[in-house]
Amino acid sequence: MLSGALHAATGFGFALLSAPILAALLGPPDAISVIVLTGVVVDVLILGAERRRPSPSWPEAVGLTAWAVPGLVAGAWLLSSLPRTGLQLLVAGAVLGGVAMRVVGGRRAAASPHRGWTRAAAGLSSGLLSTSTTLGGPPVVLYLMSRRLNPQTMRDTLVVLSLLRTPPSVLALVVAGALRWRPEIPLLWLAVLAGYACGKWVFVRLDAGRYERGVLGLLVVAALTATVVALV
Numbered sequence: 001m002l003s004g005a006l007h008a009a010t011g012f013g014f015a016l017l018s019a020p021i022l023a024a025l026l027g028p029p030d031a032i033s034v035i036v037l038t039g040v041v042v043d044v045l046i047l048g049a050e051r052r053r054p055s056p057s058w059p060e061a062v063g064l065t066a067w068a069v070p071g072l073v074a075g076a077w078l079l080s081s082l083p084r085t086g087l088q089l090l091v092a093g094a095v096l097g098g099v100a101m102r103v104v105g106g107r108r109a110a111a112s113p114h115r116g117w118t119r120a121a122a123g124l125s126s127g128l129l130s131t132s133t134t135l136g137g138p139p140v141v142l143y144l145m146s147r148r149l150n151p152q153t154m155r156d157t158l159v160v161l162s163l164l165r166t167p168p169s170v171l172a173l174v175v176a177g178a179l180r181w182r183p184e185i186p187l188l189w190l191a192v193l194a195g196y197a198c199g200k201w202v203f204v205r206l207d208a209g210r211y212e213r214g215v216l217g218l219l220v221v222a223a224l225t226a227t228v229v230a231l232v
Contacts, residue, residue, distance in 0.1 A: 030182060
């Protein structure tokens, strides 16, 4: 429910909160499968249940998705190959790296011109982290922040990107033999619905400054959680 609320409020964050905890409770393959199969519910609700016309940046969403596909395949292979401890450390490192990139990127965003390689790097790294740890958000969040998108456009772009990546993510997990179905998933869908309702209420009350601070705070909390889980 909390993951759904965070995702609805910012456009990302579902895996940042749930991945470290579920990886410790269920193991990385089951955790990633649960996150992929439940997080998509929030994405669909954001775009289809808010009585408004979504306003994503389609060039950014499509371009990032195209670059993410090779990373999705590599990440699925890592998921099926690395031991549990290695994946937990990868989760922690990915989140901590995302926090560092967000802090540095936020300060330099106004002075950073757009370069084609930055989109490619964000897409590839996001795809790699998506299927290996489900933490594909930080690279694209940093990139989109540098594009100076308003909160609504950024949120919608992140959601569209997540939806576009879901089919190849599921396919890559199936091919790698890493997709798992758990009987608790239907119950988790209900929890996600409740979280979405809370997150939507928060989002409509955020201005650009609060939105940016909320994103940074979310990354910090996720980084601390991932680090504790990896070290315990």
